[in-house]
Amino acid sequence: MKWSMLLNRLFFCCIPLIVQCYKELPNESLRHLAKFTDPERLAVNGTLMKPLLVERVSGTSANIRVREYIVQHFEDLGWHVELDEFTDATPFGEKQFANIIVTQNPDKPSRLVLAAHYDSMYQPDFEFIGATDSAIPCGILMNIAETLDDLLSDGSIHYRQKDKTVQMIFFDGEEAFQQWGPTDSIYGARHLAEKWESSIVTHPKKVMKNRLDQMEVLVLLDLLGTPNAQFPNFYRSTSWLFYKLIGIENRLNNQSILKTVSSKTGERLISMFNPNSFLTFMGEAIGDDHVPFLTRGVNILHMIPHPFPSVWHNRGDNADCIDQAVVENLAVIFRTFAAEYLELDPLPHNEL
Ligand SMILES: [Zn+2]
Structure with a gap:
């Protein structure tokens, strides 16, 4: 992603508000959901996360191996799996990309x-893993799927919502190969949104014209896993x-x-969510995979x-910077x- 105050602020005029009821679960149910956390699955050396914590630059065989790993995870769960494969011009010539879309x-x-995006940044000078960016976010999504899957089955007494499901998108080509710009970044998101x-799309129960209308909200996770996140x-x-x-x-x-x-100062952090940030309602400040969807409403x-x-886009963004407690907390929150x-x-x- 890219920090930029330059993107215009005109996006907001076309954003529809989601209006729906949202029921909070009782504390007993929260405690039950928390029991689904398996620390081994969420550890950087654990069975879920470890295969993600490798270099996985778009267009490489390592990227394809991670793609196959994610696909296999969701095929094992019985979710609908779709690959959005395409080629695009990059500063290093034509490259192949594939977004992964899975739907319960x-x-x-x-x-x-x-x-979240599953590719890692191309870095010729050292091995760039991109643990926060975005291996851990991908793992958290996979963990949400595996922990909620039993409850989501059709006809389940746990799941009475007939018209709504969960979909996950693992974007390819989020990172720029050379320099972040309109044609060198978010290759996968640009392709999929268009x-x-x-x-x-037509559906007897919902008026909609295309697949973007099926998205009630796009929740994009990025740069997760280090302490002190706000x-x-x-x-x-x-x-x-x-x-x-x-x-x-x-x-x-x-x-x-x-x-x-x-925190760095030794105090316990009260909240990861900061409603008083100077970036409140300034989503245009940070470019990322959401932008092509945002501009389409x-x-x-x-x-x-x-x-x-602090490890962003440098060699420190590897398993060593990840805090297990943070990952477990984020997993149970989401x-x-x-x-x-x-x-x-x-x-x-x-x-x-
Ligand atoms: Zn990045």
Whole structure:
């Protein structure tokens, strides 16, 4: 992604507000969801994360191996898997890219979309892993899927939402090869947003014209896994969801579910979510995979810390900078967020 104050601010006029009810789960259900955390799966050397923590520059065989790993994960879960393959011109010639789109139940018309990019930055001078950028975010998404999958099955008493499902997008080609710019960055997101804009979708239960209309909100995770992260509230249209995240963090803290993470000064951080950031409602300041969707009217929740981690785009962005407690906390926060958004209850009331 790119820090830039130069993007214009005209995007906001076309953003529709999502209006829906959002039911908070009782504390007993929160505690149950938290039990799905398997620290081994979320550890940097663990079975889920380790295959992601490798160089995976777009167009390389290592990138394809990571792609196959992600695809296999979702095929094993029985989700619908789709590859959006294309070639594009880069400063180093034509390259092949492939976005991965996985959907829990593609027959449902509306989607909570969670996304991260799986490519890593090209760096000729040293091995760049991109643990925060964005191996750990990809792993957190895969973990949300594997921990909620049983509850999401059709006909499940846990999941009564008939028209809404969860979709995940693993973007390729987020990183610039040479210098961040309109034609050298977010290759995958640019391709997919344009493709979906020109798609035609009809559904008996929802009026919509294309696949972008199926996206109730695009939640983009980036640069996650280091301590002291502070997330600004970038968009008015999704501010209510930002405050839901603050509420989830508070409720999980009150249940002593979140692990303690110390700040650089040794104090316990109260919140990862900062509603008083100077970047409040200034989503245009940071370019990332969400931009081609934002400009086409999709609601965006951008989960990227500001300031960026100190290891951003340098050799320190590897497994050593990742804090296990932070990863576990983020995993349970976003797992709870997805469950509440989808009206998924691990302990449903039988009388309903
Ligand atoms: Zn990056």
